[in-house]
Amino acid sequence: MSFPISEASPVRFAATLPRRADVVVIGGGIIGVMTAWFLRERGLSVVVCEKGRIAGEQSGRNWGWVRQQGRDPAELPIMVESLSIWKQLALQMGEGLGFRQTGVLYLAKTEREIEGFEAWTEHSRAHQLDTRLLTARETMAMLKGAVAPWKGGLFTPSDARAEPWVAVPALAAAAEEKGVVIRESCAVRGIDLAAGKVAGVVTEAGRIACDQVVVAAGAWSRLFLGHLGIQIPQLSVLASVAATEPMPEIFPGNAADDDFAFRRRADGGYSIAPGARHDFFIGRDAFASLGVYLPVLKKDFRSTNFRPAAPKGFPDAWGTPRRWSLDRTSPFERQRILNPAPNRATLAEVQDSFAKAFPVLGRPKLKAAWAGMIDSLPDVVPIVDHAPIPGLTIATGMSGHGFGIGPGMGRVVADLVMGRPTGHDLSRFRLSRFGDGSPIQPGPSL
C-alpha cells in the first residue's frame, strides 16, 4: 500500500468560493487549517484554498509525533500551548484524532548525545515539563525486549502522538462546521495587489477579494513568494516512512535514536522511519541557498543522499517555472500533491535496525511505505511574520516539526493576522533574519 491520500481520492471539501472573505489561507495542511480555525473562532470569514487534498502533503505524511521534547527554546512555549489545545481537541472530537499522551523517548548511544539531552533539560525545567534523563537500565526497562546498546535516554511522558492523515482532515471537517470555507483542488495562482496592498487572490476557480492572506503553503511557499518578489531560503528534503503490520507492543509512545524512529499506531502497528537519513534533490534553489545552509549541511552531510534532480513539477525541479501568468495554469495546478517515491534502501536499513534492536519481534513486515517533502529553513525554525506587503502573513518552514505545534501555531498566526498580541516572542521567526546580516543559529537537532 502507498500513501492513502492522492489525486485519485474523491474531493471531500468542495465549497463554493465566495466573492469576498476577510482572510484567504493558502494551503490545507495543519498550519493553514488551524489558522483558519482560530480566525473563524474570532468571528472572521475565512477561505482555505488547497491545490490538492487536505493533508495530502507533509501534514498527512509525517510521523505523528506531538512533542515538546528537544524543541528550540523559541518554539517551546508555543508547543506547550499546542499540546494543551490538542488535549482539548481530543476531548471535543473523541477518538477521531488518534491522540494519545504516551510520551517521547530519545535514545542515546554515546556520552555526547547524553550531554546534549542533559543540556536541553534546562529548557524543560524552565517550562516545568515532566522531562527526565534516564540511565541505561531505566531506558532498557521502558522498551520490551530491547537489546540495543543504549547508554541512556531522555523521556517526556506528557508528549503525545496522533494519526496525521486521519486527524488533519477531521480537523478540517470540524473547521468547516464552524463556518470555514474549504476548497480542495483549488490552487491559488497569485495575489492581486492594489496600491501595494493585498486586494485579493487569484485562484484557478476565480478571484476572491480580501484584505488579508496567509501563505501556509508548506514546501511551495518559496516558489509562491518568489513570484511576489519575496525571497525566502526554504529548501525541502525527502523523508521516507513506513507503517508495519500490527505487532506486539514494545513501547506505547514515540522513540528514536539516530538509526531509526518508531511510533505506536492506532492500528496496532508502528510507523517506522530512519532517525536521521534523508534524500536531497539538487536544484536551482539549492544552489542559490548553498551558503546559508552551510551550518546545517556540515552537521547533516553524512546522513544525506544527494540526488541530481527532483521529479518533474516539484518546487525545485530544474524545469519548474519561477514566473507564470495568473490567467494560465500555474505550477501549483501541475503538481497537485507532492508524492515522492520512498527510498526503499533506507527503509530496508530501518527494518534491519529495528529487528536488531528488538530481536523478539523479528524483521517488521511493512504494510505501507511513503515519503514526504519536509520544508525547512537554514536555522530549522519557521518564518511566522508579516511580509513587506501589507495584508500578507507568512507561516511556513516548519522544518520537520510542524505537526505537533500546528494547533498552537494556528492560534498564534490567527492573532498575528488580526494585529492582536500573540502572547509569544516571535522575533526568532522573523522574515528579515535571512537578509539583515543576522548569524544563522540552527535550533537543536535532538
Ligand SMILES: Cc1cc2nc3c(=O)[nH]c(=O)nc-3n(C[C@H](O)[C@H](O)[C@H](O)COP(=O)(O)OP(=O)(O)OC[C@H]3O[C@@H](n4cnc5c(N)ncnc54)[C@H](O)[C@@H]3O)c2cc1C
Ligand atoms: C516524513 C515526515 C515526518 C515528519 N514527522 C513529524 C512529526 O512527527 N512531528 C511533527 O511535529 N512534524 C513532523 N513533520 C513535519 C510536519 O509534517 C510539517 O512541519 C507540517 O505538516 C507542515 O504543515 P504545513 O501546513 O506548513 O505544510 P503542508 O502540510 O505541506 O501543507 C501545505 C499545503 O499547501 C498546499 N499548497 C501549496 N501551494 C499552494 C497554492 N499555491 N494554492 C493552494 N494550495 C497550495 C499544498 O498542497 C499543501 O497541502 C514531518 C514531516 C514529514 C514529511
